[in-house]
Amino acid sequence: xxxxxxxxxxxxxxxxxxxxxxxxxxxxxANGMSLIVKPDRxxxxxxxxxxxxxxxxxxxxxxxxxxxxxxxxxxxxxxxVPGGEFSRRVAALGGRDNAFTSHDYxxxxxxxxxxxxxxxxxxxxDRFAHNQWPDEEFKxxxxxxxxxxxxxxxxxxxxxxYEALNATVFVASPYRRPIVGWMSDLEALKPEDARAxxxxxxxxxxxxxxxxxxxxxxEVRRLAEKYYGSxxxxxxxERKPRVEPxxxxxxxxxxxxxxxxxLVTLAYKVPSFQxxxxxxxxxxxxxxxxLAAVLDGYSGARLERALTQGPNRLADSxxxxxxxxxxxxxxxxxxxxxxxxxTAEEVEAALREQVARIAAEGVSEAELNxxxxxxxxxxxxxLDSVFNQARELGTSWVQGQPLDANERVxxxxxxxxxxxxxxxxxxxxxxxxxxxxxxxxxPLNKERKPRAAVAGAxx
Amino acid sequence: xxxxxxxxxIIGQAVLIVATSLVGLHAATAAIAIEHWTQPSGAQVFLVQxxxxxxVDVQLDFDAGSRRDxxxxxxxxxxxxxxxxxxxxxxxxxxxxxxxxNALGEAWADLGANFGGHASSDRMSFALRSLTYPxxxxxxxxxxxxxxxxxxxxxxxxQRERETMSAAIKEAxxxxxxxxxxxxxxxxxxxxxxxxxxxxxxxxxxxxxHMAELYRQMLQPCRAKVSLVGALxxxxxxxxxxxxxxxxxxxxSSTAGxxxxxxxxAVVEVAPLSQASEQxxxxxxxxxxxxxGQPGYKRNDPDFFALLVGNYILGGxxxxxxxxxxxxEKRGLSYSVYSYFAPGxxxxxxxxxxxxRPDQADQALQVSRDVLARFVADGPTEAELQAAxxxxxxxxxxxxxxxxxxxxxxxxxxxxxxxxDYLDNWTQRVQNITVADIKAAFQRxxxxxxxxTVVLGGAGASAQ
Numbered sequence: 075x076x077x078x079x080x081x082x083x084x085x086x087x088x089x090x091x092x093x094x095x096x097x098x099x100x101x102x103x104a105n106g107m108s109l110i111v112k113p114d115r116x117x118x119x120x121x122x123x124x125x126x127x128x129x130x131x132x133x134x135x136x137x138x139x140x141x142x143x144x145x146x147x148x149x150x151x152x153x154x155v156p157g158g159e160f161s162r163r164v165a166a167l168g169g170r171d172n173a174f175t176s177h178d179y180x181x182x183x184x185x186x187x188x189x190x191x192x193x194x195x196x197x198x199x200d201r202f203a204h205n206q207w208p209d210e211e212f213k214x215x216x217x218x219x220x221x222x223x224x225x226x227x228x229x230x231x232x233x234x235x236y237e238a239l240n241a242t243v244f245v246a247s248p249y250r251r252p253i254v255g256w257m258s259d260l261e262a263l264k265p266e267d268a269r270a271x272x273x274x275x276x277x278x279x280x281x282x283x284x285x286x287x288x289x290x291x292x293e294v295r296r297l298a299e300k301y302y303g304s305x306x307x308x309x310x311x312e313r314k315p316r317v318e319p320x321x322x323x324x325x326x327x328x329x330x331x332x333x334x335x336x337l338v339t340l341a342y343k344v345p346s347f348q349x350x351x352x353x354x355x356x357x358x359x360x361x362x363x364x365l366a367a368v369l370d371g372y373s374g375a376r377l378e379r380a381l382t383q384g385p386n387r388l389a390d391s392x393x394x395x396x397x398x399x400x401x402x403x404x405x406x407x408x409x410x411x412x413x414x415x416x417t418a419e420e421v422e423a424a425l426r427e428q429v430a431r432i433a434a435e436g437v438s439e440a441e442l443n444x445x446x447x448x449x450x451x452x453x454x455x456x457l458d459s460v461f462n463q464a465r466e467l468g469t470s471w472v473q474g475q476p477l478d479a480n481e482r483v484x485x486x487x488x489x490x491x492x493x494x495x496x497x498x499x500x501x502x503x504x505x506x507x508x509x510x511x512x513x514x515x516x517p518l519n520k521e522r523k524p525r526a527a528v529a530g531a532x533x
Numbered sequence: 534x535x536x537x538x539x540x541x542x543i544i545g546q547a548v549l550i551v552a553t554s555l556v557g558l559h560a561a562t563a564a565i566a567i568e569h570w571t572q573p574s575g576a577q578v579f580l581v582q583x584x585x586x587x588x589v590d591v592q593l594d595f596d597a598g599s600r601r602d603x604x605x606x607x608x609x610x611x612x613x614x615x616x617x618x619x620x621x622x623x624x625x626x627x628x629x630x631x632x633x634x635n636a637l638g639e640a641w642a643d644l645g646a647n648f649g650g651h652a653s654s655d656r657m658s659f660a661l662r663s664l665t666y667p668x669x670x671x672x673x674x675x676x677x678x679x680x681x682x683x684x685x686x687x688x689x690x691x692q693r694e695r696e697t698m699s700a701a702i703k704e705a706x707x708x709x710x711x712x713x714x715x716x717x718x719x720x721x722x723x724x725x726x727x728x729x730x731x732x733x734x735x736x737x738x739x740x741x742x743h744m745a746e747l748y749r750q751m752l753q754p755c756r757a758k759v760s761l762v763g764a765l766x767x768x769x770x771x772x773x774x775x776x777x778x779x780x781x782x783x784x785x786s787s788t789a790g791x792x793x794x795x796x797x798x799a800v801v802e803v804a805p806l807s808q809a810s811e812q813x814x815x816x817x818x819x820x821x822x823x824x825x826g827q828p829g830y831k832r833n834d835p836d837f838f839a840l841l842v843g844n845y846i847l848g849g850x851x852x853x854x855x856x857x858x859x860x861x862e863k864r865g866l867s868y869s870v871y872s873y874f875a876p877g878x879x880x881x882x883x884x885x886x887x888x889x890r891p892d893q894a895d896q897a898l899q900v901s902r903d904v905l906a907r908f909v910a911d912g913p914t915e916a917e918l919q920a921a922x923x924x925x926x927x928x929x930x931x932x933x934x935x936x937x938x939x940x941x942x943x944x945x946x947x948x949x950x951x952x953x954d955y956l957d958n959w960t961q962r963v964q965n966i967t968v969a970d971i972k973a974a975f976q977r978x979x980x981x982x983x984x985x986t987v988v989l990g991g992a993g994a995s996a997q
Contacts, residue, residue: 116585117934149852158862161852166920168927170851185931217865221820225868225888228819229709287934332817334703373618374638383635383693390697414700444642451645454664457586458935518707519817 098467098477099291101298105307106279109298110467110477112286114460120188120287121461124198125468126180127282128275130255131248131402132313137267139219139255142175144268146215148182149173150207152200157211160197167193177249178401179472185461188288192297195283199301202281205272212265220261223254231331231513236339239511242327243341247318249402277308282471286464318343318403324505330514335390337513338418339409340425344502346397346404349475350482360486361494362396362406362502367445368437368495369394369408369428375441376432381410381424388416388424398483399473406502418512426503433500437492449484564957565933567943568767572775574784575755575794579947580770581762583936587665589763590940591777593681594948597657597751600726600800600878606739608731612698613744614650614657616691617684624683632679634690640676644669648677654727655877656948657751661777665764674776682780684748686741699733710888713822713989716812720985721826721882725803754778755794760944762936803828803880811986821894821990822886825901829883830978832876832949838962839974840874845921846913846971847905848872848885853920859904860887866897872905883979891991898988906981912972926960 098112130141151157164171169186171194184194227233237252244250255263283302285294321343344362345355369377370393377392389410397404408425412418456462470479568580599610623631632640641647646663659681663673705711715730722728759774778784783794806827830840848856848871860870867887875881885905889897913921933939933956946955 116583117930119930119934158852158858162920165850165853165924166927168924168929168931170928170931172851187927187930190927214863214865218861218868221866221889222868224819224890231707333707335700372638372642374635374642379635382697385689387693390700411700413696440639444639447645448642451664454586454588455662458588458937460934 098286100471100477101295103278103299103303105303105305106277106310107298107302107305108282108471109295109302110282110284110471111289111291111294112284112463112467113289113291114286114457114463115288117460118188118288119185119460120191120285120289121183121185121464122191122194122198123181123183123284123464123468124202125282125284125472126276127178127280127401127472129175129177129179129401130251130253131177132271132275133248133251133255135251136259137255137263137271138251138259139223139253140263140267140271141180142254143216143219143260143263144271145173145175145180145182146219147207147212147268147272148201148205150205150211150215152204152206154200154204155197157207160201163197164194169194175253177253179468181465181468183461183464191285191289191294192301195297195301198283199305202276202302203305205276209265212268216260216263219254220257223257223260227252227254228257231329231333231515232337234331235329235337235511235513238327238329239339239341239509242325242511243343243405243509244318244403245321246316247402248316249318274311277310278302278305279307280310282468284464284468284471286467287460321507321509325509327509327511328514329511330516332518333513333515335513336412336418336515337409337511338412338421338425339407339511340422341509341511342406342408342502343507344396344404344406347399347483350479350486357490357494358498358501359396359398359404360483361490361498363398364442364445364487364490365429365432365437365495365499366394366396366406367448368432368441371445371448376428377408377410377425380428381421382413387413388421389413392425399475401473422510429499429503432496433503436496439492442490442492442495446488449487453481453484564954565939565942567946567953567956568770569953570767570771572754572771572778574775574778575753576757576759576774576778577947578770578774579758579760579943580765580767581939581943582765582767583762583939584764586936587764588936589661589663589665589670589761589765589773590936591661591677591763591773592760592940592944593659593777594656594758594760594944595658595751595756596655596797597747597756598652598655599729600654601751601797602726602729604726604729605735606743607729607735608698609739609743609747610652610657611731612691612694612736612739613747614652614659616686616694616741616744617650617659617680617748618648619690619694620685620687621679622683622685624679629679631685633687637680644673644676646673648673648680654881658944670773674773678777678780681752681777684744686744688741691739691741691744695736695739698731698736702731702733702736709816709818709820709822709989712814712816713824713987716814716989717824717826717884717985717987718882720810720812720987721806721828723804725801725879727803727877727879727881749782751797752781753794754781754784758944758947760940760947762940762943800879806980806983806985809983809986812988813991814987814989816990818990819890820888821891821988822888823894823898823901824884824886824987825898825905825984826882826884827980827984828880829874830876830880831878834876836970836974836977837876839966839970840876840978842918842921842925842963842966843908843913843971843975844872844874845925846917847908850921850924853924855904855908855917856885856887856901859900860897864896864900866893866900870897870901894988894991898986902981905979909972909975909979909981912968912975915968918966918968918971922963922966925963929960 096113098110101109133140149160161171164184167186167190169184171184173182186194241250283298345359347356347359381389381392390413392410394408396406410421412421466480571577602609619634621632648661650659661677663670718728761770848854856870860866867889870887872885874883887897
């Protein structure tokens with residue numbers, strides 16, 4: 075245990091080393107809200123998170139970025155807590171707070187001394203139900219979000235290329251839009267857009283409270299009933315399926331940006347892991363994750379060896395990733411940064427060759443065992459971070475998965491055979507489901523005049 | 534592709550870590566028991582037993598950071614640390630064959646463990662993370678010991694690494710953040726090693742023989758500070774450390790007269806600035822990068838706590854700092870605005886930074902300068918100080934609530950020669966700080982009229 079000696083009655087009592095797996099428990103409040111509690115009593119701290127099953131994928135064209143802007147606006151007040159006061163109160167409790175938005179979800183969290191849990195639950199429930207701010211606050215915060223977009227995306231050529239790649243890979247899926255939003259959509263975003271999104275999606279049955287740390291399950295449940303349970307229930311809006319149509323041929327895109335290094339990314343549409351009761355697609359999704367790990371799961375794995383080593387190396391770096399699961403369609407990506415003097419064509423061919431080799435020859439038992447060993451070890455290491463445990467629980471809930479989804483996926487991954495890995499390597503890497511993006515570096519133009527602000531940008 | 538996440542505010546600005554990786558202890562809670570002893574080799578060991586999870590984290594720190602890089606071979610410490618993971622020599626005495634980089638990578642993956650080195654300005658550090666299941670740990674520790682003591686520093690691998698590092702440097706040189714930081718560091722540090730910049734040229738002058746020599750001189754058990762947090766008894770930890778260091782020269786014993794343990798030469802101090810400077814650098818980017826600062830203070834400075842608490846109020850405290858309030862919340866000028874000190878063995882920089890649309894850079898700079906000047910002149914208000922104490926003291930436990938965080942704190946105590954009860958007294962030290970302390974400390978350390986200003990982006994102008 076972390077807390078070795080005790081000097082005061084206020085601290086937790088010294089407990090024996092706990093079982094590694096104190097299971098998380100899940101409840102549903104009367105208004106439909108979910109509650110997930112995971113005790114971990116190593117230290118007198120807790121993390122409290124509110125997860126919404128709404129992210130940028132619920133947006134529609136013209137208002138991209140509204141989920142993320144709204145996330146910023148949740149800090150701007152309620153009738154009871156003036157704008158800016160939320161973070162000040164959390165700080166006064168000794169806590170830290172922040173929030174995050176992805177394609178699949180929006181989340182808010184506070185890390186606090188566990189004795190302060192009730193205070194942050196009250197604060198979070200208040201803004202979940204009563205977020206309210208003047209238009210002027212929205213206009214200011216929108217400028218902050220535009221600066222965020224400039225920082226993360228516009229001055230980063232690789233981020234720009236991935237933004238363009240997503241917009242090329244996906245046709246109907248909302249994954250085609252950037253989470254932060256297109257700049258012109260941000261320019262045109264109105265306070266009413268954010269308010270409407272809030273009204274529509276921030277309903278109890280579309281939310282889950284996740285609490286992990288030095289807490290008592292029954293007590294957390296009592297607090298959740300008290301603070302969140304009284305929020306009136308409302309129907310969760312219907313979600314349009316927006317199914318990504320079958321891609322039937324290769325897509326290629328070039329992206330020019332000021333840079334020194336090129337970048338090649340191959341994105342293949344692959345099945346996603348939907349359910350533990352699933353069938354062949356689920357098995358394939360798992361096998362694709364093992365394939366990615368065999369290619370790039372440890373120092374000295376296949377891609378590194380084949381592309382970045384030796385006198386004839388083609389790349390400065392190379393990687394593989396399988397999305398596995400999520401609310402939308404998943405991709406298997408191969409990428410590499412060509413070494414100086416090497417062409418994107420050669421690098422693309424080399425990446426494909428590595429998959430083709432596995433399709434032809436399979437993988438060794440040693441490789442298979444190696445990647446499985448790493449996952450098993452990571453399950454132990456992850457217990458060190460209460461925050462990461464809470465984040466995993468929230469992600470599982472968002473995807474409609476059981477609380478022990480990660481443990482169960484690793485159990486399933488351990489059963490994947492070399493034969494399955496070989497099979498998916500030959501099944502999913504044809505050209506028809508492939509999109510290739512190349513970053514074409516352009517010289518920095520030091521003489522060029524700096525970019526003008528977008529017309530009508532501000533005041 | 535759905536992994537991209539965007540936050541309301543970047544969590545814990547990486548650059549802030551130096552300034553805030555201190556530890557807190559709630560007045561009314563547990564003390565952390567740090568066991569400390571010195572091995573016959575001279576290695577100093579610091580242990581916190583944490584038995585809830587069957588894992589251990591070990592960190593070894595040596596006084597071999599980049600501040601000791603020869604001026605002609607800037608980057609030597611950093612590349613030596615990373616190259617130490619690129620293969621180990623054969624050890625005929627023990628019948629162990631050489632391992633190349635891939636064999637080493639596979640060996641670590643097979644154990645579900647990892648070990649590697651890196652260098653910061655002050656230290657060269659090596660970190661081991663392993664499960665403590667006896668069969669695994671019994672393999673992980675000797676492997677780490679071999680990597681620590683018998684790196685092969687293969688010349689062909691170094692040639693490749695030099696190429697990929699040079700390519701990465703060229704790429705970084707197209708980014709506004711890199712260029713602004715370099716101009717700032719050079720202006721603040723002058724010729725001091727804290728301002729050294731690894732370049733393609735400096736990498737060209739580094740050979741594997743330099744790495745081996747650096748290793749021989751610096752990596753000795755008598756110079757090691759070893760911090761451990763994990764499921765080990767003291768006896769187990771003692772044996773682990775002895776085994777880890779067994780292959781290094783002088784592992785058997787150390788006596789004061791041994792040449793290998795003589796004091797290392799002093800490194801010059803950072804010189805104070807004599808006047809203000811301002812650089813306006815034209816660059817075609819969506820944002821201008823604004824940096825403002827000067828040399829700060831050394832970690833052993835008696836003003837440490839006043840500056841820690843004061844900077845929380847000025848620009849360190851997340852959403853509630855004065856800078857965030859004035860620049861972001863009131864005016865919407867920036868997503869990120871911050872200030873931090875970087876105290877080390879020398880006076881690391883005080884840095885105030887932000888990014889904003891180029892046409893707003895002057896306004897944001899002016900607001901920041903006003904906030905800074907007023908803070909240095911008047912100090913915080915009583916209310917601000919109380920809010921800072923509420924957060925720092927109330928939230929102390931959040932600085933210690935994982936093995937990883939504990940390890941950072943133990944290594945901090947070990948490296949900076951802080952007392953073993955440092956964590957027990959931390960909140961009291963914060964509690965004792967007054968408005969007058971902060972005002973006086975900031976006035977001693979910061980001179981707003983003699984600072985470096987860098988504005989990169991927008992039309993620019995030549996240096997003034």
